[in-house]
Amino acid sequence: MSDDYTYIAEADREKRIAALSSVGAALLLTGLKLGVGFATNSLGILSEAAHSGLDLVAAVVTYWAVRAASRPADADHPYGHGKVENLSALVETLLLLLTCGWIVREAVDRLFFEAVHVEPSVWGLAVMGVSIVVDISRARMLRRVARKHNSQALEADALHFSTDVWSSAVVIAGLLALRAAMFFPQDSFMFAVLQRADAFAALVVSCIVVFVSLQLGRRAVDVLLDGGAQEQVERAADALKDLPGIVRIERLRVRQSGPRTFVDLLLCVPQGMSFEASHTLSEQAERRLQAVLPQADVIVHMEPASPDEVGMLERIRGVAASHGLAVHAVSFMLVDGEQHVDLHAEVAGEERLEVAHERVSAFEADLARTLGKATVVTHIEPVAVREDALPEASNEALTAVEGVVHSLLDAEPDVDDCHNMRLHRLGDELSLSFHCRMSPETPVSVAHEAATRLEKSLRARLGDISRVAIHMEPTPRNHQA
Template sequence: MSSEKETVALGSILASGAMTVGKFGVGLSTGSLGLLSEGLHSLLDLGATVMTWFAVRVSDKPADAEHPYGHGKIESVAALAETGLLFLTSGWIAYEAIRRLIDGGVEVEATWWSVAVVVVCIAVDAYRARELARVAKDTRSQALEADALHFSSDILSSAVVLVGLGLVWLGYPKGDALAAIGVSVFVCHAGYQLGRRTIDTLIDAAPAGTAERVEAVVRDLPGIAGVQRVRVRPAGSVLFVDLDLLVGRTLSLDAAAALREQAIQAVRTEMPEAEVSVATHPLALDDETVMDRVVVRAAGLGLAVHHVTVQRVNGRLAVGFDLEVDGSLPIEAAHALSSRLEASIRDELGTDIEVESHIEPLQDSGLTGVDAEPKLLGAIAAHLSASLPVTGPLRDVHNLRVRRSAAGLVVTFHSHVAPGTTVVAVHDAIDTLERDLRSRWPDIVRVIGHSEPDHDDGQAVDKPRGGRATDAA
């Protein structure tokens, strides 16, 4: 892509140089102000195309520490310089034309070869404008787009020169000066269009309708609750898009990250030139449950809660939960954390609610252990098997593991239950086993019971021995 941009820009330099020589040569030999003004116009175009060539070479350099948004705006700077040259050109042409109209005294000769030069220039301008516009569209190059605008305006201004030469040939010598004024009008118009677009880019004005297009792409994506803000800024061939999206505050970090990636891909599909940055902001949704809101408030304070219970007692909302804190904390520090969370929940749900918390030590995730001796493992296995008749839905105990840690014994086992058994029934059965085990072995600090349903044919579904167990205690 970069090579194509440089090639077409180099072709414009050669074309502008050839037309400059041709127009000046014919203008000086015939005395036509229209042709001389066109020659000056082409000379300035030559300088502009040289700037464009350098600009497209620099603009495609990758971003670096000093230019985190890349080098794309160098094209805008080059285009702004071209705009200044266009206005200087039109000013000189208009001044000289008005002077000739007032003073006269300049004889203009309309020859067939002067007309031929203008016709050839129109053909070259048309070809270059088409090529530049094509590559500018494909590469989103503002500098090449400015060059295409130059050559397009040259077609119109050359056509006006032809009209002026025709008027001279018909016996109206002032037609050449009038044609020159027409050229200056076209040049001013081209300069105005280019300058307005270039200045918009340099001041980070969003292209018309772009923000609306971006919003339309992302606002209906599943999981997006709303679009808070869209910011768009062009820089050369790249369009930088900053999106602030609203998502449900109960989403996990992974889910929010997936939504961000989905939004980025959706915008890039619609606008391949876009570099997209997405930020997600939590929003309280109407379908949140009381439990959701309690968990969100706890997470906001960096606290872990479980066993959240929500009741309505005599029309009054009552919320209870287990709060896990560092087991080494003094009770007054733990109570302060609990009070802080309870106050936050009242802010969320209303001051007239009842909030109760049960403080328990947070499980140490850094415990190290070793397998218990076979004799202890056998004793616990026998005890569990003997206890099965009083545990209700548990049909067996298998994959039993007992580990010793600095804190005490950790017991893990699997069991089978009948399909359709409720989670509450399974949980209560494992709780019964846990209490029974702890009454027999007081140094047990953790019991993890994982249950899985039997197949209809009676064959049990089991997980590999090293599989992750679900805490049902």
């Protein structure tokens, strides 16, 4: 958690520095453009000065928004203050559109109603050249910080400076056209066209600014209305689609609040999943989501999947878990269109038979309803718990049993080897366990059949064997012939 706070504090510091530097750059450019614009009477440069002046206002708004958005969540704002950044982006959009309206009106007046002499001085060209250099450096820096910390306010500021680059280039083209007009007679068509190039340049600037502003405004409104996150939703869904344990993603919602991303989702999981397993699954889902949506605030809710979405065994275990029971040795078959289910239900050894029977009967009735028309037969047995250590059998007995096991393996050519053999004495009887290896491609059903044959053969050969546990595992590929 301390790492998260450190990251957030560092991100806020970087954003404030970036926003403050854009204020200084906008102030410099606005002063230069105003001075040269009034000196040369160039509407293109004056429109650029107005644009830079608006950039200055936007930069100040951005700086305020970044500071306000960094405040932590409180009782009135449980999701934090991040949307202040999105609101500031919308305000910047409206200011840009108002400025464009003024520029378009002035340009139309100069094109059709009022002729104004413009001096295409070298100073005008120099100021616009300086503007392009400053704008490129500021736009790159702001865009880098905006992408790093997912700040729409800084991204809006970067768009302002990027727009200035293109609009300044258009103004330079207009001023060059005015200088070119000096080489044509004043009553010629080319002179009239080139004389109005400055106003045409102002119109082009306005079109660029309007286009960018509308894009920025649409995105700001989307975030303010908790929309426009479809791409993030798709990335989140792709991150979870192959996570084991999830039956279905019922709901996945993503909302943006300034630089922070909030995700809430509803996962359907198998009915028999334990609390510990579901908690582990939710942590895995959260880590995967934060890998594709860094620093996301994730809330995972889980509910059991419907019976039709899981297999028969999962459905039986889910019903048993709802009654506080564990089951094993489950078998089911379909006879004349009716399900027959046999299973063993585990209860505490000290529980009274009357209480255990009532619990198991309720489970049987519930399971029959869940499966439809079904007959359920349950064998009640105590949970096998031994706290005392079982004594190991003698070396002579273990050697004798090993010989029997290895002789039986000759009849099982698909079994590669036998190892980890353990033999314990339970009074007058023995408990045997060992591991066998088979090919990794062997189906589970085939491996189970081999283990069952070995167990039956061992019980037939060794009458004092009470328990046999055979663990089947794949042969490591580097050990295969």
